[in-house]
Amino acid sequence: AQKITQTQPGMFVQEKEAVTLDCTYDTSDPSYGLFWYKQPSSGEMIFLIYQGSYDQQNATEGRYSLNFQKARKSANLVISASQLGDSAMYFCAMRVYTGANSKLTFGKGITLSVRP
Amino acid sequence: DTAVSQTPKYLVTQMGNDKSIKCEQNLGHDTMYWYKQDSKKFLKIMFSYNNKELIINETVPNRFSPKSPDKAHLNLHINSLELGDSAVYFCASSQEEGFADTQYFGPGTRLTVL
Numbered sequence: 001a002q003k004i005t006q007t008q009p010g011m012f013v014q015e016k017e018a019v020t021l022d023c024t025y026d027t028s029d030p031s032y033g034l035f036w037y038k039q040p041s042s043g044e045m046i047f048l049i050y051q052g053s054y055d056q057q058n059a060t061e062g063r064y065s066l067n068f069q070k071a072r073k074s075a076n077l078v079i080s081a082s083q084l085g086d087s088a089m090y091f092c093a094m095r096v097y098t099g100a101n102s103k104l105t106f107g108k109g110i111t112l113s114v115r116p
Numbered sequence: 117d118t119a120v121s122q123t124p125k126y127l128v129t130q131m132g133n134d135k136s137i138k139c140e141q142n143l144g145h146d147t148m149y150w151y152k153q154d155s156k157k158f159l160k161i162m163f164s165y166n167n168k169e170l171i172i173n174e175t176v177p178n179r180f181s182p183k184s185p186d187k188a189h190l191n192l193h194i195n196s197l198e199l200g201d202s203a204v205y206f207c208a209s210s211q212e213e214g215f216a217d218t219q220y221f222g223p224g225t226r227l228t229v230l
Binding site: 032095096 | 149156157158159160161164172174204206208213214215216217218219220221222223224226
């Protein structure tokens with residue numbers, strides 16, 4: 001069974017600095033996708049970035065990049081030049097290839113607070 | 117032009133009542149999902165449908181019944197509501213049901229059972 005682990009306590013970062021949010025995963029399936037979502041205090045779930053297990057390069061989307069270390073089974077999210085609007089809860093998620101019963105499994109989330 | 121929409125956004129009701137949450141997506145996706153987020157913010161899948169066919173049915177009480185009238189809609193009906201059903205329910209959709217398909221979420225419905 002797949003598992004996502006996010007163990008950092010609440011994170012704080014100064015505005016305009018970079019921050020790394022940790023995520024480790026566990027699966028024996030060679031085919032999987034890793035996702036990061038943002039949940040601001042307003043409650044919606046916003047997709048940020050995707051990394052496939054076969055992707056050779058780390059994914060990037062604007063200020064978001066994913067530090068994918070396959071051997072270590074980690075998929076850390078890096079946010080550059082933090083903004084006040086980045087204050088939110090961040091979820092790492094994984095979906096493995098198991099055919100019709102493939103499910104997106106979420107970690108418990110990390111709270112990020114950006115200080116002015 | 118909202119991609120995934122849910123109604124209502126808030127739902128407050130008494131124990132024992134029956135309620136429904138509606139979800140619609142205009143992304144042309146084939147697969148839709150229902151998730152439950154509990155008070156500790158943990159998100160877990162409840163159901164998934166692909167082209168109106170039930171694909172995933174997690175260990176959910178049979179008081180919860182999803183219905184997909186067409187591939188753009190997936191509604192959730194809950195019978196005999198209990199206190200423990202209080203949570204935020206999210207609808208989501210993806211192009212297909214593959215591991216590389218990104219799921220896009222609706223705004224959520226906060227259900228409070230009194």
